[in-house]
Amino acid sequence: MKLLPTLSEVYNQASYPITGHAKRNVQVLKEALASYDGELDSDVYGSGAVIEPFQERMAKLLGKPAAVFFPSGTMAQQIALRIWSDGAGSKKVAYHPLCHLEIHEKDGLKELHHLEPILLADTTRPVRLADVVGMEEPVACVLLELPQREIGGQLPPYEELVEISAHCREKGIKLHLDGARLFEALPYYGVAADELCSLFDSVYISFYKGLGGIAGAVLAGEYDFTEESKVWKRRHGGDLISLYPYILSAEYYMERRMPRMAQYYHEAQELAALYNACSTITTVPQVPVSNMFHVHSALPKEVLEPILIAVIEETGFGFTHVLRDKDDGGSYYEVSIGDRYAELPKEKLRDAFRMLDERVRAAAE
Amino acid sequence: MKLLPTLSEVYNQASYPITGHAKRNVQVLKEALASYDGELDSDVYGSGAVIEPFQERMAKLLGKPAAVFFPSGTMAQQIALRIWSDGAGSKKVAYHPLCHLEIHEKDGLKELHHLEPILLADTTRPVRLADVVGMEEPVACVLLELPQREIGGQLPPYEELVEISAHCREKGIKLHLDGARLFEALPYYGVAADELCSLFDSVYISFYKGLGGIAGAVLAGEYDFTEESKVWKRRHGGDLISLYPYILSAEYYMERRMPRMAQYYHEAQELAALYNACSTITTVPQVPVSNMFHVHSALPKEVLEPILIAVIEETGFGFTHVLRDKDDGGSYYEVSIGDRYAELPKEKLRDAFRMLDERVRAAAE
Known part of the structure; x- marks a missing residue:
């Protein structure tokens, strides 16, 4: 019997993860170090x-x-x-x-x-x-x-x-x-x-x-x-x-990403609007004031999670890797915008949100 | 007026530093990371x-x-x-x-x-x-x-x-x-x-x-x-x-250097014998029981330091980068053996110790 994939698994396989900058892997450090001379003293x-x-x-x-x-x-x-x-x-x-x-x-x-x-x-x-x-x-x-x-x-x-x-x-x-x-x-x-x-x-x-x-x-x-x-x-x-592995990577990525904070902020507002157009879903804050927001749904985790898994698998868009219970019976997750969002095919993204909306709407009825 | 170089400065310029493995610079991390796939998750x-x-x-x-x-x-x-x-x-x-x-x-x-x-x-x-x-x-x-x-x-x-x-x-x-x-x-x-x-x-x-x-x-x-x-x-x-910058480098250098510990230990004994043949100098322990020992001299720091600076400059052998006062009026420093010792030209090293012995002997008289 094949086990159903978990939300985390389908997110990790998704062609278009929506949140964050990139995978947190060793390449992140290799890339940063490549721009520093090896002779630089610790x-x-x-x-x-x-x-x-x-x-x-x-x-x-x-x-x-x-x-x-x-x-x-x-x-x-x-x-x-x-x-x-x-x-x-x-x-x-x-x-x-x-x-x-x-x-x-x-x-x-x-x-x-x-x-x-x-x-x-x-x-x-x-x-x-x-x-x-x-x-x-x-x-x-x-x-x-x-x-x-x-x-x-x-x-x-x-x-x-x-x-x-x-x-x-x-x-x-x-x-x-x-x-x-x-x-x-x-x-x-x-x-x-x-x-x-x-x-x-x-x-x-x-x-x-x-x-x-x-x-x-x-x-x-x-x-x-x-x-x-x-x-x-x-x-x-x-x-x-020696703290230099952290210091050099801090310096390297700060230079690249500090200038993009306004872009992330506006993209968070754009993405939140897509979420708020979906049935049962609201974002907190409704209009983001930074690069992040929370996605709240009236649907309980056990209902929303299989929907998210299916939509991620069918569309390739990684909405989230984790979904949490809310005290009021609903569920929520956190979204933060990084480098990835700008690279997403936006027409397909809107299609994915239409599919999400249909599925949650049907589940809520 | 040209300032006299410090012990630390001449050590850092020395062609043949005697102690340790290598310079502590960014290359140490670059070398370790080169043997890991960038796709490895943090x-x-x-x-x-x-x-x-x-x-x-x-x-x-x-x-x-x-x-x-x-x-x-x-x-x-x-x-x-x-x-x-x-x-x-x-x-x-x-x-x-x-x-x-x-x-x-x-x-x-x-x-x-x-x-x-x-x-x-x-x-x-x-x-x-x-x-x-x-x-x-x-x-x-x-x-x-x-x-x-x-x-x-x-x-x-x-x-x-x-x-x-x-x-x-x-x-x-x-x-x-x-x-x-x-x-x-x-x-x-x-x-x-x-x-x-x-x-x-x-x-x-x-x-x-x-x-x-x-x-x-x-x-x-x-x-x-x-x-x-x-x-x-x-x-x-x-x-x-993420602790991986430290973990991967630990793994990488442990594999290379754990097998060399007996070699470092025997080299420490060899080097200690060279020190103990010098006037005013004894090592603690006299026969090392690990890759390290301390070098004690009856000469005060203000006498021994200029001698060490001169011998390092003239021979290219970096004995130590720091010299400390002892309570009894003498001075001491720490030596630990790493990869560098095996690469030293041993005949020249003995010459350098002969010069050190002559200088400290003259100073003690």
Whole structure:
């Protein structure tokens, strides 16, 4: 008996995957390294020509005095909050309930740093000014994730960020930017990175989301802050003798993809419109504000999944590799736009969406 | 006025560097990647064909049920000690005063895990059975570093390791192996890795010391232990989406250099004999027991350094890139043997040592 293929399997076989940049394979690193001379010396524990000029360049881009390269954002952000907590003499930090630190890090912030998060907003919307103003306890630091990944990449209005920033400065609360997808947020806000970052005391960015590097992150802020972060980086085991595989690939793909963020953003809006034309399906946000959004369907996973598998197999378009249950009985998945979307045959894509619409419509009846 | 070159500068210009494998440059990674197909999928947060079979292979090599790849030994070892501490309900762990955790990690073990180290032995010799038997307080775990890097790679007798292991098992104390240079210790002991590791409850090995990879480590032990270590790896920020640059280079260079460990060991003995024939100079240990040793001179750094610079410039042999002060007024440096030594013109090397001997002899008079 032949087993039916899984959603992940048909996605991986699809001729036209819709999301992302490319396969995450070894070629990604080979391509990046090909543009560097083999004689280039490795970084050595945070020193050397590979890491120091790159950190300076990132600091300048983010409008901060200094920046430090980290192997991961998990490490960089725990450390940022720890430093602000130590400085304020308070273990309280505030962030969204779907913050990466709260749901994806096995409670490292609590288990390693003994910080006590206060959750702002709810799981359907971003943090707003009223949430920050309404905090009852004094907190050392507020973390804002822009865009907020787990709710489809939503963003608060820019003016509200300015108000949150002013409020925090007035109250002596540090404001930290979880900018894992910072560059993806800029086209909607229509500001440069340094302008947005000027609202924050510390900033983390990731190199393997929209930028499509291998791994790695940067933490930027005042010089004293970044120097202290290097001590914690060593304590965490993140001060590797050589980080250059991540640094060089970060540099290589950042150069190529940072200029395409506006394109990804507009393509996300185009694709979301195709989804919203399908029965039972809506996107969150309805009009994307970055290169990503979530696809929600009223159909339960066990109904939608075989439809997606069939449409992917019949049309060759890879809609998603995973589908998740929603609490309300429906299902959802995440979409983020990268290099692939621009290469799709658009007429055929519309045909595929027509087929998807027919199938979900029939299933809903 | 022309500045005199530094020791580091003349070493980097030397035609025949005596120590190590090769320059730590980007070519090291390019060479490793060239033997892998670009279509090979990246590991994804600890899963996939790049990481899982490699971990299984390392577990088998070390004679343990399971192994986990870590970005660094700093991370792997703190986590090992934390797990044993939690299991024993005791914050006490015991290790050598020159243990990596004590002197190179900015007190991560204390600041992140609140463990309380007890220091065994003194700074001139390895931990012996009497040190372990003599521990006054009950401790969760004893860490042994084999060979002990900071004292020239010394090793206790193998029979004593067997006795320490038996003692710890009897007392319910976990025994952890800091095997950063494990493979470098095996030729002297004349045992296979799994036999040595069978004396220990957990084992860490490094891929960028004698093996010459880019970075990375493995932690091995029972399945429950390694599973728990994965949780802490995520908490530390070490569960990177992609670790393959380190894994593939570890695999590539391990295959080439693990078979050469006996050769490095014998070459270290040969080179140490050349040093010991020089006036004012002795090696520690006098007869190396691994691929490394320390070079001690009665001459102070300010006297020996210009001599080394001159001999390196005149002969082309790079003895060392750094020289350190000793508490007794003398100076010392570390030597470790890698691929380069076998390629040296040995007649010229002996000439260079004759010149070194003449110069230090003249300076000592």
